[in-house]
Every structure is written in C-alpha cells, then in structure tokens.
Amino acid sequence: MDAMGFREAIFIAAAFAAAVSSVLMVTGKNPIHSALWMIVTFFSMAVIYLLLHAEFIAVAQVMVYAGAIMMLILFVIMLVHMEKGEEVDPGKKNRFRKTRVAGILITAVLFAEMTFGSLLYRTTGQTGVYPADMVQRIGNVKTIGSLLYGQYLFPFEIASILLLVGIVGAVIIAKGDR
Numbered sequence: 001m002d003a004m005g006f007r008e009a010i011f012i013a014a015a016f017a018a019a020v021s022s023v024l025m026v027t028g029k030n031p032i033h034s035a036l037w038m039i040v041t042f043f044s045m046a047v048i049y050l051l052l053h054a055e056f057i058a059v060a061q062v063m064v065y066a067g068a069i070m071m072l073i074l075f076v077i078m079l080v081h082m083e084k085g086e087e088v089d090p091g092k093k094n095r096f097r098k099t100r101v102a103g104i105l106i107t108a109v110l111f112a113e114m115t116f117g118s119l120l121y122r123t124t125g126q127t128g129v130y131p132a133d134m135v136q137r138i139g140n141v142k143t144i145g146s147l148l149y150g151q152y153l154f155p156f157e158i159a160s161i162l163l164l165v166g167i168v169g170a171v172i173i174a175k176g177d178r
Contacts, residue, residue, distance in 0.1 A: 007051055010047065010051060011048065011051050014044045014045075014047040014048050014051070015044070015048065017040065017044040018041050018044035018045055018048070021037045021038075021040040021041045021044060022037070022038075022041045024037045025037035025038045025041060031077045032074070032077060035070060035073050035074055035077065038070065038073075039066050039070055042061055042062065042065045042066040042070070043062065043066060045061055046058040046059075046061040046062045046066075049061060053140070054140060055140055055141070056140045056141045056144050057140075072170075130143055130147075
C-alpha cells in the first residue's frame with residue numbers, strides 16, 4: 001500500500017470513528033458515557049487534523065477540548081447529582097414532548113443547511129496575507145503564534161479574561177453556602 005492509500009485509509013477510519021462516536025454521544029442515556037464518546041470524537045478529529053497538516057489545531061484539539069473542557073463537563077455532571085428514577089409530573093412530560101419536537105425541527109434545519117452548503121460550496125481562489133507556500137515554509141505554529149500574539153492580541157486577552165470570569169463564577173457556584 002502506498003503512502004497516499006495509507007493516508008486515505010487512516011482518514012476513512014478516523015472519519016468513521018468520529019461519526020459513530022458523535023452519534024453515540026448524542027444518543028447516550030448516561031451522561032458519563034456521552035462524555036467519554038465525546039472524547040473519542042475529539043481524538044478522531046485530531047487525527048483528521050494531523051492528516052491535513054494542521055498540527056497546531058490537532059494538539060489544541062486534544063489539549064483544550066479533550067483535556068480541559070471534558071474535565072469541566074465531567075465536573076459539572078458530578079456536581080449536579082443526576083437522580084435516577086424520579087417521577088415525572090404530567091406538566092413536565094408535556095414540556096419534554098415540546099422540547100423533543102423543537103430539537104427534531106432544529107436538527108432538520110441544520111442538516112438542510114449543511115447539505116445545501118456542501119452542494120453549493122466553491123473555492124474562490126483568493127490568497128490571504130499568509131499564502132499556503134509561506135505557511136508551509138514558516139510552519140503552522142509560528143504563523144498562528146505570530147497572528148495570535150501580534151495582530152489578534154487584544155481579542156485573545158479579552159477571551160482569556162472571559163474564561164477566567166467563568167471559572168471564578170463556577171467555583172463560587174460550586175462552593176455554595178459553606
């Protein structure tokens with residue numbers, strides 16, 4: 001098997017794993033199992049990013065999403081104490097039915113948008129400030145770093161302050177009246 005065939009086989013396997021694990025994540029009844037399937041989806045996406053020569057995004061995918069965000073999600077799941085076997089009052093059952101209909105409707109609209117977007121997509125061929133050959137010569141990480149800590153430093157710092165406020169708020173809420 002040549003190198004291109006091997007890359008295609010890895011891509012197909014990673015794409016299949018991402019699709020299956022994302023469906024299992026959404027349809028799972030146990031939130032812990034859903035969180036674990038989300039981690040599998042993140043790792044599969046990281047493999048696809050590596051195949052596309054986006055090493056920085058692959059590493060960020062694993063570190064930020066599979067690491068930090070999943071730990072936050074698992075922390076929230078453990079903090080909430082989901083009780084099993086609670087009785088549902090009739091008014092709540094009717095609300096769940098309305099929520100399910102709204103979810104199905106939103107899913108159908110998003111699926112239609114993705115279908116039309118993929119059918120009508122075409123490349124414009126415009127080059128940006130960093131064309132592909134320049135990025136390949138400099139490297140992905142250096143290009144992203146120079147943009148992130150140069151041109152986009154202020155929005156990056158604002159995002160970090162917002163995340164810090166969210167973390168402090170989560171700690172205060174979790175602490176409660178102790």
